[in-house]
Amino acid sequence: MANDAPPRQLTFDLPFDPRYGREDFLVGDANEAAYGLIEAWPNWPDRVLVLTGPAGSGKSHLAAIWAERAHAWTVTAMAVTHDRVQHLASNGALVVEDIDRPEGRDEASLFHLLNLARERGSPVLLTSAKPIDALGLATADLRSRLRLAPGAAIEAPDDALLRAVLVKLFVDRQLIVxxxxxEAVALRIDRSLGRARDVVAELDRDALGRGRRISRPLAVAVLRRMGLDESSGDAEP
Incomplete structure (x- = not known):
């Protein structure tokens, strides 16, 4: 029997490089306070600032905006080791990403880095997916230092911001929808920018594999496959 199913195209999982410019950051009620602190540079209330928010909420984007303005280096918390503290603290402004990840995190070295940066007047921006009290820090001095550091939390986006981010994610991938x-995506996913990013990436892969544009029925079908849609009004033909 002949197979009448449309052929699926080969897809290549090429890395997607998001745009982290100041003009690419979308501001809403959920991130306005965090954006305001970044914009307030260099008039920060302290030399150390902590930015918290769930994965995909825009912490790295804000950190990149500040890094460009402050001519800062950017490293992950895993890169803050005993043998590198002096070097990291000697290069001016610094971004330390993902201090919430316990694997490879050297608390003593991170505390030493913050002390050196304060002594030298070097600003440090730290990012975390969890609040400080939820990090499980064993070093009391580090926990106290981070608790005292000013900062801002990025909250879940409202409906308007979620829709605006979805539009931007499609545009970044040069997808026309x-x-x-x-609306189909915004109504069916939780208010998470990380979730929005994952859904758009999956839609991009699926549409490329099928050789089809992204339609509402296709979007609903992909969401169902991802376990994100409990409604039954739309279906993929």
Missing amino acids: DLGVI
Whole structure:
């Protein structure tokens, strides 16, 4: 029997490079306080600032905006080791990403780095997916230092910001979709920018593999496959 199913195209999982410019950051109620602190540079209330928010909420984007303005280096918390503290603290402004990840985190070295940076007047921006009290820090001095550091938390986006971010994510991937697709996705996922990013990436892969544009029925079908849609009104033909 002949197979009438449309052929699926080969897809290549090429790395997607998001745009981290100041003009690419979308501001809403959820991130306005955090954005305000970044914009307030260099008039910070302290030399150390902590930015918290769930994965995909925009912490790295804000950190990149500040790093460009402050000419800062950017490293992960895993890179803060005893043998590198002096070097990291000697290069001016610094971003330390993902201090919430316990694997490879050297608390003594991180505390030493913050002390050296304070002594030298070097600003440090730290990012974390969890609040300080939820990090499980064993070093009391580090925990106290981070608790005292000013900062801002990025909250879950409201409906308007979620829709605006979805539009931006599609545009970043040079995908053209109509408002029906945006609404279908926005109504079916939780208010998470990280989730929005994952859904758009999956839609991009699926549409490329099928050789089809992203329609509302296709979006709903992909969401169902991802376990993100409990409604039954739309279906993929």
